[in-house]
Amino acid sequence: MAAFQMDRDWLVFHPSPSKPTFRAPPGAVDAHCHVFGPGDVFPYAPERKYTPCDAPKEKLWELRDYLGFERNVIVQATCHGADNRALVDALKASNNRARGVATVKQDVTDAELQALDAAGVRGVRFNFVKRLVDTTPREVLHSIAERIKPLGWHIVIYFEAAELHELYDFFTSLPTTVVVDHMGRPDVTKPVDGPEFELFVRLMRENANFWSKVSCPERLSKTGPDAYDDVVPFARRIVETFPDRVLWGTDWPHPNMKSHMPDDGKLVDFIPRIARTAELQRKLLVDNPMTLYWSR
Ligand SMILES: O=C(O)/C=C(\CC(=O)C(=O)O)C(=O)O
Numbered sequence: 001m002a003a004f005q006m007d008r009d010w011l012v013f014h015p016s017p018s019k020p021t022f023r024a025p026p027g028a029v030d031a032h033c034h035v036f037g038p039g040d041v042f043p044y045a046p047e048r049k050y051t052p053c054d055a056p057k058e059k060l061w062e063l064r065d066y067l068g069f070e071r072n073v074i075v076q077a078t079c080h081g082a083d084n085r086a087l088v089d090a091l092k093a094s095n096n097r098a099r100g101v102a103t104v105k106q107d108v109t110d111a112e113l114q115a116l117d118a119a120g121v122r123g124v125r126f127n128f129v130k131r132l133v134d135t136t137p138r139e140v141l142h143s144i145a146e147r148i149k150p151l152g153w154h155i156v157i158y159f160e161a162a163e164l165h166e167l168y169d170f171f172t173s174l175p176t177t178v179v180v181d182h183m184g185r186p187d188v189t190k191p192v193d194g195p196e197f198e199l200f201v202r203l204m205r206e207n208a209n210f211w212s213k214v215s216c217p218e219r220l221s222k223t224g225p226d227a228y229d230d231v232v233p234f235a236r237r238i239v240e241t242f243p244d245r246v247l248w249g250t251d252w253p254h255p256n257m258k259s260h261m262p263d264d265g266k267l268v269d270f271i272p273r274i275a276r277t278a279e280l281q282r283k284l285l286v287d288n289p290m291t292l293y294w295s296r
Pocket residue numbers: 034076077078079127132158181251254255256
C-alpha cells in the first residue's frame with residue numbers, strides 16, 4: 001500500500017494529453033512545474049495542506065519530451081514543505097536539463113544552501129496563498145532573502161491579486177530579482193485595464209527587477225476548460241509590455257485543480273495566443289528562462 005493516500009477530491013494529471021499544434025522553438029523551457037514524491041521515497045511534509053497523487057520526475061521528463069520542450073524549472077510545492085529532497089533528486093537526475101526553486105527555513109545552513117546551489121537550485125519561493133501555507137513573518141523572509149542574495153538566486157512569490165495592495169511595499173523591498181507566479185493571479189472577470197490588474201502592471205513597470213510567469217490560464221479562467229479566452233488579454237498584455245521579463249510553464253501536475261484537469265497539449269497551444277510573434281515566443285520560452293536559470 002502507498003505510504004500516503006491522496007486527498008479524496010484530488011484530480012490526477014491528464015493521462016494522455018493531446019499533441020500540441022504549436023511547435024515550441026528549440027531549447028524551450030517549461031519554467032513552472034513540480035514533482036511530488038513518490039511519497040514512499042520522499043514523504044510529504046507533516047505541515048502540508050493537501051496530499052497529492054505522486055507525480056515523479058520520470059513522468060515529468062516524459063511530458064517534457066512529448067510536448068516538445070527541452071528543459072524544466074521545478075518549483076518546490078508546499079506539500080513538501082522545506083524538505084527539498086524530491087526536488088534535488090530530480091535536478092540531479094535531469095542531466096543539467098532542470099533547475100530548481102526551493103523552499104528554505106530561516107535556520108538553513110550555508111552548507112545546505114551551497115548543496116542546493118550545486119544541485120541546480122537558483123531561487124527560493126515565498127508563498128502567501130493562505131489556503132496553502134501558514135504565514136511566515138516578514139523579517140524571517142527578509143533574512144532568507146539576504147542569505148540567498150550572494151548566491152545570485154532570485155525569489156519567486158505566489159499570492160492572490162486581492163492581497164497585492166497589502167504586500168506591495170514588502171515585495172518592492174526585496175533585494176533580488178523577483179518572479180511572480182501566474183501574473184499575481186488576476187481576477188479575469190475584472191477589466192484588464194481596471195485598478196486591480198493596473199496595480200500589478202505598475203509593480204512590473206516601476207520595478208525592473210520584477211518578472212512574471214504568464215502561466216496557469218486553467219487556474220484563472222472562468223470560461224475554461226481548454227480555450228481560456230478570458231485569460232488571453234491579461235497574459236498578452238504582460239508578454240507584450242515586458243517581453244524580456246516573462247516566463248511560461250505548464251504547472252504540471254496541476255495541484256489543487258478542482259474544476260477540471262487541463263490537457264497539457266492545449267496549454268502549449270495557448271502560447272501563440274499570448275505571444276503572437278516568433279520573437280516573443282523565443283524570448284518567453286528560451287532566452288528569458290535561459291538567462292535566469294542557465295547562465296551558469
Ligand atoms: O502549483 C502552483 O503554482 C499552484 C498551487 C500549488 C502550489 O503552489 C503549492 O502547493 O506550492 C496552487 O495554487 O494550489
